[in-house]
Amino acid sequence: MHYTNKSEGPSMRPGPTGTGGAVALDIEAINLVEPPDLDFQSPDHWSVFCVPLGHRPAGDTNVQTRVLFRRGSTACDELELIERVTDWIRERNPDRIVTYNGASYDFPILRHRAGVTAHECPGSHTAGTDLELVLDAVEHTDLFREVKEDAGYNVPLDSALDYHDIPTPDVQLDGEEVSGADMPDLGLRMLAGDATDHERAAVKEYAESDVEPLFRLLDSLSE
Template identity: 30%
Template sequence: MSTAPEPRTAFDIETINAEIPDDEEFDMKNSEHVEMFCICAAYQPEPAKPVDYEVFFREDSSPEAELDVIEETVQWLESKPGHTLLTYNGNSFDIPHLEERARIAAETIDRRFNVPERVESFLKGTGSVDLYPCVTDALGEKVQFEEACERFEIRVPETPLDEYEMGIDPIPQRPTYKGIEPVFKGCDVPVVGERYLKLADVGATDTLVFQEMRAALDHYATTDVTPLFELADRVPIVDAAN
């Protein structure tokens, strides 16, 4: 007798850079050096079925807003029946930052400690599958998410910069090795995200620039998550479940 496919969830975080002391070198793995900006969460009832997803944006630069986006994401994921949570490099990046940024933000305002507790409880009750080591094992080398999808012939839509009137060009602020390709990249999120929050802080959310930023960020964040389900179907899951 065959077992019915189980529903699955997935998520990916997008971060901005936090203010750090001048004598400290920026470390993307240090939760004191980054802040949560937006999170895309997704759900698939079974393989090959349509993926339901939502992007949760931080509404301003306050720690309360950071806690809000974390809590809203966990609440959305908790509402889905999936018991498997897919990520790509989540064990080293997304999951630790989700937990730590919830704790840091709650400690900053000295309240709402139920949020980090809720995050911890959710993660403990969910089987996390990080596809990064699975892809590494299958290919015999470490590759970024976009390349992993390409190698397994999974289409990931690009987010062309020239299709959005964001009023800011992130390309000159990229590290040289990230190239000058005119499509939205992960390294562009801090640049655009920080500008987005500055506009939100002064109530400029109805402006064209703000709305275009949100649309570009929403599209990019979604393309970092929805392909995870197809990737999970094509890659052997090896020693990746927690």
């Protein structure tokens, strides 16, 4: 795969040779707007605090997962996270990126935040361009759309996994099950440096549980 700037010709050296296959991506975000004005589909209502990623090389059945965390609360910290996400994908040279509702949620937020943080963080940054080069060069498989086409209606990820008999762990924190609704508050605690080791571990486990099953769902939908 060779990443090029479509409007200006080659402007970005390809990353190290990877092993192809598929990369799965999800994001965990903090809402910047409070309900009832919060809009799940508005990229400017969200800020990214961690990105779980998975890679299954071509011809392999093993999945490598990694959760990349934002290292602080500033715009520069968020920009640096997006740069690490871009590098992680590029280094693996995947044939496709797999998401669940990435076309409407994950990708628009990453693109928007790359532009916003590059503007707010002092200095000259190419994070937005680099991210676009990677996302534009790699085939995107949005499993949400495939599941919706089969079902005829919007299907949450948990329901899709249940239907295809794909188990996921129940992540617990202080005796309570962790859900996506807990992520914004936990993210804020992490960025403020107030999160406990147990909270950080729960976020990591929950984030991984959102991305690793996407490979099994991809396989099930391909049968």
